[in-house]
Amino acid sequence: MNDKVIHPYIDIMESLEVGYWKIVNNENFFWSSAFLENLGYTIDEVDVKLDFFINKLLEEKYKNQFKKNFNNLIKNRSNFNQQIRILHKSGDYKEYTCKTNDGFSLSVKKNSNFIFFIKKRPETHEKLRHSNFYYGETAKMTRTGSWYIDFIQQKSYWDNESKRLLGYSEDYTPSLNESYKYYAPEYHNLATKLFNDCSRGIPFKTEIKMMTASNREFWVKAVGKPIYNETNEVVGIRGVFHDIDEQKQKEITLQHTSNIISSQNSRLLSFAHIVSHNLRSHTSNLELIVRLINSSETNSEKLELIDSIKDISKSLNTTIEHLNEVVTIQTQANHKKEEVNFFIVLNQVKKSISNIIKKNNVTINTDFSLVESIYYVPAYLESILLNLLTNAIKYKHDNRDPIINIKTYLVDKKVFLEFQDNGSGIDMNKFGNKIFGMYKTFHYNTDAVGMGLFLVKNHIQSLNGDITVKSKVNVGTTFKIQF
Amino acid sequence: MACIIDDDNIYVNLIKKIIKTKALCDNLVIFNDGKQSIDYFEALLENLEHDRIPDIIFLDLNMPVMDGWQFLEHFTKIKNKFGKVITLYVVSSSIYPEDINRAKSLETVEDYLVKPVIISDLAKLFGKTI
Numbered sequence: 126m127n128d129k130v131i132h133p134y135i136d137i138m139e140s141l142e143v144g145y146w147k148i149v150n151n152e153n154f155f156w157s158s159a160f161l162e163n164l165g166y167t168i169d170e171v172d173v174k175l176d177f178f179i180n181k182l183l184e185e186k187y188k189n190q191f192k193k194n195f196n197n198l199i200k201n202r203s204n205f206n207q208q209i210r211i212l213h214k215s216g217d218y219k220e221y222t223c224k225t226n227d228g229f230s231l232s233v234k235k236n237s238n239f240i241f242f243i244k245k246r247p248e249t250h251e252k253l254r255h256s257n258f259y260y261g262e263t264a265k266m267t268r269t270g271s272w273y274i275d276f277i278q279q280k281s282y283w284d285n286e287s288k289r290l291l292g293y294s295e296d297y298t299p300s301l302n303e304s305y306k307y308y309a310p311e312y313h314n315l316a317t318k319l320f321n322d323c324s325r326g327i328p329f330k331t332e333i334k335m336m337t338a339s340n341r342e343f344w345v346k347a348v349g350k351p352i353y354n355e356t357n358e359v360v361g362i363r364g365v366f367h368d369i370d371e372q373k374q375k376e377i378t379l380q381h382t383s384n385i386i387s388s389q390n391s392r393l394l395s396f397a398h399i400v401s402h403n404l405r406s407h408t409s410n411l412e413l414i415v416r417l418i419n420s421s422e423t424n425s426e427k428l429e430l431i432d433s434i435k436d437i438s439k440s441l442n443t444t445i446e447h448l449n450e451v452v453t454i455q456t457q458a459n460h461k462k463e464e465v466n467f468f469i470v471l472n473q474v475k476k477s478i479s480n481i482i483k484k485n486n487v488t489i490n491t492d493f494s495l496v497e498s499i500y501y502v503p504a505y506l507e508s509i510l511l512n513l514l515t516n517a518i519k520y521k522h523d524n525r526d527p528i529i530n531i532k533t534y535l536v537d538k539k540v541f542l543e544f545q546d547n548g549s550g551i552d553m554n555k556f557g558n559k560i561f562g563m564y565k566t567f568h569y570n571t572d573a574v575g576m577g578l579f580l581v582k583n584h585i586q587s588l589n590g591d592i593t594v595k596s597k598v599n600v601g602t603t604f605k606i607q608f
Numbered sequence: 609m610a611c612i613i614d615d616d617n618i619y620v621n622l623i624k625k626i627i628k629t630k631a632l633c634d635n636l637v638i639f640n641d642g643k644q645s646i647d648y649f650e651a652l653l654e655n656l657e658h659d660r661i662p663d664i665i666f667l668d669l670n671m672p673v674m675d676g677w678q679f680l681e682h683f684t685k686i687k688n689k690f691g692k693v694i695t696l697y698v699v700s701s702s703i704y705p706e707d708i709n710r711a712k713s714l715e716t717v718e719d720y721l722v723k724p725v726i727i728s729d730l731a732k733l734f735g736k737t738i
Contacts, residue, residue, distance in 0.1 A: 398704075402670060406701040406723065410618050413724035417622065420727060421629075430625075436618050555678075 146240045151199045160242055165214030184210040184218050191223075198225055198238055211242075220245040261285070268368035273352075274301065275361045276324070290368055292337035309334035309342045323349045323362050332373070335366065344373035381589075388586055396451060403448075407441040447576055451583060462588075465506050466498040467491075467533055467542070474510045478518075485518050486526040496533040496540050499608055505584040512577040513604060517546035522599065540608045550598040560594055609635035610734070611662035613645045613679065614699070615671045619723070623666070626727055632734040637662065641671040642679030653689055661690050664734065666721075669700040669707060676700070677710075684716045697721055697733065 144160025154173045161168060164182070171177060175195065179188055187209040194205040204225040210218035226239040264270065270287030274280075281299040288297055291307060300306070308316040312334050319329045328350045335345050349364035411434070418430050471491065475482060482489075499506070514529070521527040530545045551560060561582040585592050585606060596602040610633045614620050620638055627636060639645035652660060669676035676698060687694055698711045701723040711720045721729070 402702055405703070406616055406619070406670075409701045409723035410616070410622065413619070413622050416724070416727055417625065426629075433618065433621065440618065 142244070144242045146242075148199070148238045148240070150236050163242070163244055164211060164219070170214075182212045184212070195240075198240070202238070208245075265289075269365050270368075271363075271365045272299070273361060273363045274304075274320075277360055287366070290337075290366075291335065292339050292341070307335055309336050319347075319349065320362065323351050324359055326351050326359055332369070343368060343370035345369060385589060392583060392586070396448075399451075400448060403444045404441075407437055407444065410437050450576070450580060460502045460504070462500050462502050464498050465501050465503045467493040467506075467531075468497070470503065470506050471510055471531070474507060474514060477511070478515060481515070481518055485521060487518055488526065488528045489514075490528070490530045492530075492532040496535055499533075499540050501608060502588065505588065509581050509584055509606070512581045513544045516577050517544070517548055517602070520546075520548045520551075520602075522547060522549045522601075542606045542608070543603060544606070545601065545603040547601040550600050550602055551594075551596040552598050553594075553596055561592070609633060609637070609659070609662045609664075611637045611639070611645065611665045613639045613642060613665065613671070613676070614668035615640045616668070623725075623730075626730060627734075630727070630731055632731060633664075635659075642667075642674030642676060642682075646674065646679060646682045649683065649686060653686060656690065658692070661692050662694060663692070665694060665696040666699045667696060669698060669702055669711075680714060680716055684714070687716060695736075699723060699725060 142159050142163060144163050145157045146160065147155040147157075149155070154175070156168075156171070156173050158168075161171065171182075179192065183191060187207070190207060191209060194207055197203040198205065204227040206222065206224045208220065209223055210220050213219050222243045222245060224241050224243065226241070264284065264286040268286070268290060270290050271284045272287050273282045275282070279301060281301045281304060283291075283293075283297075283299050285295055287299075288295055293299075304320070305313045305316055315331075315333060319331065319333075323329055328348075330348045331346070333345060333347050334342050335347075336342050345366040346369050347364065347366040349362050351359040352361040352363050354360045414430055414434060414437070418427050421427050421430065468491065471489075475489070481487075517529050518527055525547060528547045531542065533540060533542050535541070561578050582592050585608070588608070590606060590608045592604060592606045594602060594604050610627065612620055612623060617640075624636065624638075627633060637648070639648065667676050667679060680696075683696070695718045696716055697719055698717055699721045700707065700711075702708075703722055708720050708722075711717050
């Protein structure tokens with residue numbers, strides 16, 4: 126009866142290639158065919174006896190324990206569960222788990238015992254090691270760290286790649302309360318917000334700047350997802366971050382280059398516009414004169430007209446000189462930069478226009494104490510200061526002597542120069558976007574030709590800087606240059 | 609009466625000469641930029657003297673202080689207050705299609721003339737309006 130209960134089970138075992146021994150009356154041995162097949166033997170090649178198994182098939186170091194377990198089973202019916210290694214016909218030892226029937230909750234006849242030999246799957250173990258290996262390699266190669274924040278345990282876990290990327294040792298315990306410190310200071314707020322939102326169930330995917338243990342900042346793409354328990358509460362956040370610093374730096378450089386190109390392009394376009402418009406106005410005058418000469422009846426009339434060709438040629442010349450100045454800037458941008466002292470250059474400029482300065486009773490206050498010199502093209506700095514200075518004097522306020530304040534300072538490692546006057550000012554609403562345009566003048570001075578600020582801006586931009594202006598009518602104008 | 613708004617003195621002198629020799633009109637006012645002419649028109653509104661209101665305006669586009677476009681913006685607001693039809697031509701050396709189309713699309717602008725103007729055309733325009 127009991128045998129019948131067991132047999133279907135044995136069938137399943139056999140079909141799963143689980144080998145077993147059946148021991149009846151402590152001496153009558155039966156080795157199942159699966160047991161033999163797993164080891165590569167036929168029934169003729171073995172002696173189905175305990176001694177044969179222990180002496181010929183079992184690996185040395187398991188012998189004593191197995192004998193002990195076996196005797197206990199026979200004498201006391203005490204069950205066991207042991208790892209052993211058995212000699213395969215190929216000459217290799219194979220790993221098995223051997224278990225008695227209680228491990229399968231079988232009830233068997235009093236006088237018989239079963240021992241099952243379950244092949245340990247080396248490949249499972251290998252597979253795990255393999256996939257771990259691949260995971261680790263992938264993480265390493267793609268520079269991707271994984272992490273988990275457990276809200277219940279109030280703990281934060283990082284994988285080894287996270288620690289490596291952030292420059293911490295493998296035994297480092299990440300801080301949960303101070304987790305913002307793994308991000309660049311300007312991203313603390315964003316990081317805090319992302320994690321707070323995520324703890325309320327909103328996943329995130331963003332580009333953010335992190336900071337290593339040695340305070341090196343680098344860009345990552347970070348993804349975080351809330352983890353829920355059965356009752357749908359967020360119990361943690363799981364995520365990865367991927368080091369994209371190299372790409373991001375390239376992207377930033379590219380963006381910067383693209384900005385330069387687009388500003389150069391717009392200068393080129395305005396240059397083309399100027400060329401065609403300004404040259405055209407002269408040629409159209411010439412054409413008109415020729416027509417008039419042809420239609421005029423008296424010689425004196427003709428001579429008078431020929432005379433005015435002189436004026437046209439003179440103004441054509443001036444225009445070409447202006448255009449030449451602009452072209453020279455573009456080609457001179459590669460000129461050698463050197464250490465230029467603000468004070469010395471300003472003094473040179475002051476000397477060159479000392480007459481105008483004296484005549485207009487100009488006061489110039491300078492403060493170059495924060496940044497005394499700059500690595501720049503000397504001729505450009507001279508031209509910039511000269512143009513701003515003559516500009517400020519030209520457009521001084523009617524009721525007061527010009528006072529000019531010039532200072533330099535640093536913001537984010539960049540040198541700035543501020544140039545402030547108390548002149549008549551410019552109506553920013555009307556002319557704000559035209560101040561730096563070529564031939565744009567906003568005053569009635571006869572010497573206003575609209576070249577100075579155009580050149581200044583071109584000088585600055587050709588060396589990747591920028592200039593901005595603030596002005597108030599009757600109060601004054603402030604130019605801010607970022608070198 | 610004609611009005612020229614243009615900062616190019618050489619051009620203005622030539623046009624003056626043409627108008628004089630062809631006797632195209634009796635009176636001519638000249639402004640070097642939009643702002644000066646707008647000041648003139650606004651002063652006229654205070655005290656409408658019929659003789660000082662031009663019949664025809666030749667407006668340049670590229671000028672310092674107040675360019676042709678800004679002038680058109682101001683002028684469009686006040687042009688109906690003079691009790692007289694004022695015909696306005698844009699005369700520019702610009703051959704950009706954007707400039708030409710933009711000017712022609714304005715109701716205030718009668719037509720767009722590309723410099724140099726053709727003398728006989730100029731005479732015809734005067735014949736039409738004066």
